[in-house]
Amino acid sequence: MDPLSPPRQDVWLRMEDPSAIGAARRIATALAEDRNFGEEHVGQVAVAVSEAASNLVKHASSGMMLVRPHASSPATIEVVSIDDGPGMADTVGPIRDGYSTAGTLGIGLGAITRLSDSYDIYSRPGVGTVLSMRFTAKDAPPPDSRACGLYRPVGDEVECGDAFAYEDTGTVVTAIVCDGLGHGLAAAIASREAIRVFRERSDSSPTTIVERVHNSLGHTRGGAVAVVRIDRSTGSVRYTGIGNISGWICHSEGRQGLVSVPGIAGHKARTFREFQYELPPHGVVVMHSDGLTERWDLTSYPGLLTHTAPVIAGTLLRDAAIRRDDACVLAIRADR
The missing domain is CATH 3.60.40.10 (PPM-type phosphatase domain)
Known part of the structure; x- marks a missing residue:
């Protein structure tokens, strides 16, 4: 690669208002379409990323989200969200659809776990939450998460x-x-x-x-x-x-x-x-x-x-x- 050529951009989005939810969804959708995910799979990516972004906007005082092609697997989209919000002592309960801790729909983590090909979450009360999701094109091997x-x-x-x-x-x-x-x-x-x-x-x-x-x-x-x-x-x-x-x-x-x-x-x-x-x-x-x-x-x-x-x-x-x-x-x- 020519060192003067445009690099692969890893753009962090500040999730401070509802408009950022649409921006994250559009980036993820464009990446999925570029990788020929198929209409249904593209829709799943859009829903999962929207839910993760919505959680940041609603609950985190300072949330950031990264949506990018995976570093070693071109067929995979990687999403990482970080925040220093209220955090959760229980990351299993919220995975059940309908579970809510703040009067919201409560479908966020349930949709994320159901629609992403792999995910991981770490949260501590009073410290914040880090969430990762990956989506891989059909018939492509999933990347290593190590x-x-x-x-x-x-x-x-x-x-x-x-x-x-x-x-x-x-x-x-x-x-x-x-x-x-x-x-x-x-x-x-x-x-x-x-x-x-x-x-x-x-x-x-x-x-x-x-x-x-x-x-x-x-x-x-x-x-x-x-x-x-x-x-x-x-x-x-x-x-x-x-x-x-x-x-x-x-x-x-x-x-x-x-x-x-x-x-x-x-x-x-x-x-x-x-x-x-x-x-x-x-x-x-x-x-x-x-x-x-x-x-x-x-x-x-x-x-x-x-x-x-x-x-x-x-x-x-x-x-x-x-x-x-x-x-x-x-x-x-x-x-x-």
């Missing part, structure tokens, strides 16, 4: 200077996170170039990929880059990073940091070092740019580590993202 990356630009910027990519074979997943220096278009160009280089030879070692990215970013602003390779069959993690990308292995007892060396890919890099770690059977690897604070702890969210990658990534983006910077977070489950 890896998910989310990003959003700072403020009113259109371009995000942070980016991610991953290749997942089921047994081995290789992933990259890049934070282009600064923000805006120039930072985005650096990150896009890093992703382009990664996709050319994602089967190379993490160190080789980072070296190739470094050699390719000289004509850009440069940035922070980290690459991880996770072998789920052996429980091993190999990691190479330069700059301030944060990497973590998270488990039920806490988390372990992954080491990056100082520098700026494309400009200042003395050496590249690859580190190897052991991954617990149900561990989760999290990588993020410095657009997220490091002051988070997944063990403070009861049960979150048992949820899918989109919900884990969405929770971190909601609670740890810094408002004055681009933000990107990637979550990868180690489940075999």
